[in-house]
Amino acid sequence: MNSLIEISDLTVSFPGDKYRLTAxxxxxxxxxxxETLAIIGESGSGKSVLGVSILGLLPDHAEVTGSIVYAGKNLLHASYSEMESIRGRMIGWIPQNPKTGCNPSMKVWKQVVEPQVTHTDLSRADARVRGMRLLDRFHVVPSDYWGDQYPNTYSGGMLQRAMVAMGVSADPEIIIADEPTKGIDTINKNSIVEVFSELKTKGITLVIITHDLDFAYRLADRVAVLYCGQVIEITTGQTFFANPRHPYSQALLRSLPRNGLIPIPGSAPPMHAEHAGCRFKDRCSDCREECTHAMPAFSLTEDYVRCIRYDNRNQAC
Ligand SMILES: Nc1ncnc2c1ncn2[C@@H]1O[C@H](COP(=O)(O)OP(=O)(O)OP(=O)(O)O)[C@@H](O)[C@H]1O
Ligand SMILES: [Mg+2]
Structure with missing residues (x-):
């Protein structure tokens, strides 16, 4: 299968005093x-941990096994300087929290072009022009005023848009965007969709981590659904939105306003729990006795549903 990044058996745990949390x-x-791959799932399901694992930004106490292979290299074994040369230039990162994701003591235009300045021989004057242009493109206007300000003067949505500008600045091969539309109104969301669509047409690979199913619907070629630290469905965007198969995917879509705003009952089990059987079983309207038993090994195929109603080739039983 044609792959740019191959993630295999990735397990990330955070040991604590009382328990170990497997994210x-x-x-x-x-x-x-x-491709544009959307990673969706409710809060705490492990979406951001997946993003920071690829970028090599996990905290030191995280315990990691498995592999993340990019350009023939397992990124989990890459040195700090190797990751520094990959981040920004090869893989752009738009972090979830703009307040902690940027440098409070650097003017915004400089941060926007920092990946470019670090990885190319762009002059300061050219970098400034490019930084202002990028801010314009993401509606941080007037850019020659806002570019010269520090992040603490920005509103949340404006800073979010500036973070998107930073992520795309060095024309990376892959952009991983963690909740790029969080806290953003419809007009500005449309402009982010436009820019992401443009990046798509340029052939840039996009990984969008999002709660925003409408955003995923408008952009995603494929969707991967995370639930309680596991991928429970991977399929095309078209199949996911027209015919989701995992009961959790179905419930997620029913919870959209256009589908009746039906909430998913209960809550996900704690991440530190010992899980017996399917992790969604307590909330599933179609839970069967066998769902409480150990889950079978699901093979990784193109189109994949972690539910016993589907066999390992994912044909409905
Ligand atoms: N540095 C850390 N130390 C300990 N636990 C962590 C750490 N980072 C994340 N976690 C835990 O890992 C789990 C997954 O977190 P993650 O941030 O990936 O969720 P998420 O799906 O991105 O949620 P949200 O949609 O709210 O952003 C959560 O239980 C979280 O508390
Ligand atoms: Mg997150």
């Missing part, structure tokens, strides 16, 4: 060149 449990996922 990702044997996640395997292929990111294909030129």
């Amino acid at each position: 990702l449990d044997r996640v395997s996922l292929t990111i294909r060149p030129g």
